[in-house]
Amino acid sequence: MLTSAREQQHAPGSGTEPGEDLSELKNGIEVARATVITLPRRAIQRRKAVNVREALRDMRLPSEVKELLAGPLRQLNYAIDEAEVHSRYLAADVRWISVVRRDGDVRHLLHIPGTVLKNQNNVEAFGYLRCFFSKGSTVYIISPKLGDFPHQSYALMAAEWPLSDNVKIYFINWSWLKESAGPDPDLNAFARLFEPPLESPDDDQILEIFPSIQIPNDKGGEPNVMARFDLPTQDVERLALAIAVLASTSPVGPTAYYRDLTSRAGLPLNWVMEISGTWTGNAIADARALVRWAVARGVNPADIRYTTLGSILSVVLDSQGAEEQNSTVALILAYDLYRDKDLLASLATRYQVPTQLSEPAAADPAQPGPAFELREQMGDLELQGLLPHEPELLDVGFLGEAIKRAASICRVETSGGKPLGTGFLVARRLLLTNYHVVNFAPGKDFGEKARNLVLRFRSVTAATGREADGQPYLPDPARPLLGFSPVQELDYALIQIEDSITEGNLMPVEYGDFRALTKGTALNILGHPEGGPMKLALSGNGVVGVYREAGRVQYATRALNGSSGSPCFDDDWHPVAIHHAERAKSFGAVREGILLEPIFDQIRNFL
């Protein structure tokens, strides 16, 4: 970035000759490059404690340069104070400050690597750099490749600086400036690169001036924040209809729905206010107007990872049914309504929307990589080995069985709602869990502890992303505890549940052959790790040892605190053990469960 104390008089369009202006600018930059001064990182890293004099002393500069640097360093102090939360950015990535003195014209150059500007997290911190530039000054934003210049920085600088500080901004391509020192460029055409402000030159302009430059792709890199996109009428209608359905069925009515929708979409406040007065009460008409308005707005400057329409649709998605969600997601993906590639990929994965394989990235003509030659013919399997492992393919029928078994499983809580562990139905009214899970409940004796439990079934993550309330049941107040075995033995407690549970649609687990469990077989756990919503842990060959005499089985299947009392299933979804502990080994740890066979020998009379 380059700013000048005299830039007001040199600004393009101010009446001076463009060639003269550019010549000086070019020379200034060349001098600047020749006199780059490294600001010691430790001076910056002192942040609030940085002292201008100390910083200057560290830099070991001639006195006249120190004098010149005093001003910017004072400003740097200010910037660091203000940007305390972004100190990493300021400490690590602002690398150079150089000063050029030409006939009393002082220019300051900050070198900020493109990778920093590309990082969205730095955008806000980047805004603090405004304090380097006085109000009303002209700032030249210099980027090695304009096509790579990050759109979020455009958004920040183009949208905010001119408004708040009356700063004029010009985008300049460093490479072009360097090129201009070579074969005589057309200075008038060159000057057009600086006009108009707040926009990048389009590809035609670039080619007109430097025909030899190869444009990386049709769009010249990432799109400008000011760019708009088109949405075919039929897709506008599809989206409008989807939104209108939600608005018309909303209990608060269409107008209130649209107001709520736009306020929750994370749009700039002035935009929300702007559109809030336009609602007519006609759900479909308002939906069309909203979609067209959002399309015309382009990128959402409040969160540049989204287009305005994308921000709105991200809220709409949460309220839609599965089929409508797929349709909406398909449109988001088709038109890149989320501008962040990671967000798009995450969306496609979450909704299982097939996406077209992306084209391989075009080689950068300016920085070609080293020549690569595949010397040996590699077999298919060998080539596949170079790729990261793909996620395991899971049989949907297998998962369907897991979901059926989930109806038997509950989270064991105290009456105050504190999670203790997991339990599962072994009969319509009988729940099996660990002795030590019940033992954590409040109460004087073990029977009273059992009476103070709450058994919450179907506690899973709902479509809203939050945990569902589930179906809570209480132990039978007359006889809550039918049997138990202490931790040293079989570590189980058999709880009798209140009679009303038989009216629900909860079913006990289905038993198989307990003896089928052997080393190397599958063991899957359904439970409430960390006391959260129900989760499934799979392991295709997780059993590392079966110790029938001790009534124990050890396995590698993942479990956490809160998993105690979870049923351990074999590959046919028959319960074989009840999880209870983690045990250290020479290296790492294994999980341990109590085999159900000896437990069932003791509780068989109750089943």
Next chain:
Amino acid sequence: MSRRIITTQLQAAEAGTGSVDGYFNKLVKYIPGDIVGAWIFASSAIKEASGVPTTATLWIAFAVLLIITPLWTWRNTKPPADPPARTQIIISTVSFAVWVFALGGPFATLGFYRPLFGSLILVLFSLVVAMITPRDHAPATRAAQT
């Protein structure tokens, strides 16, 4: 972090957020760092002192700390309901002796002693000792008493 090596962790939600001790945690817990620190201080003070039979005093200090080590480890690994951590106490005591041997101390006065021996024994001991998982640290009573 408890000084006692956790070999089994019941996994009720109320059992806390801890987990069993892995290789590196076991290594740290087996070495009585505070006793070794005391030895380094004491041996330095003895060597600096004048008018004291250095070798004999070093042997006495070593013997005293060797007796203190199991008591100290027992005290620091003693939850009310659990049995004594016998394996950890024994290994910690041996660890102290190995560290003193590696540092030289009174062993340096013996004819067969070479600093290389101490270094090699320390490296081998540290590599192997953490693979030992105590068997006498059952969590059963701890949970049952909760």
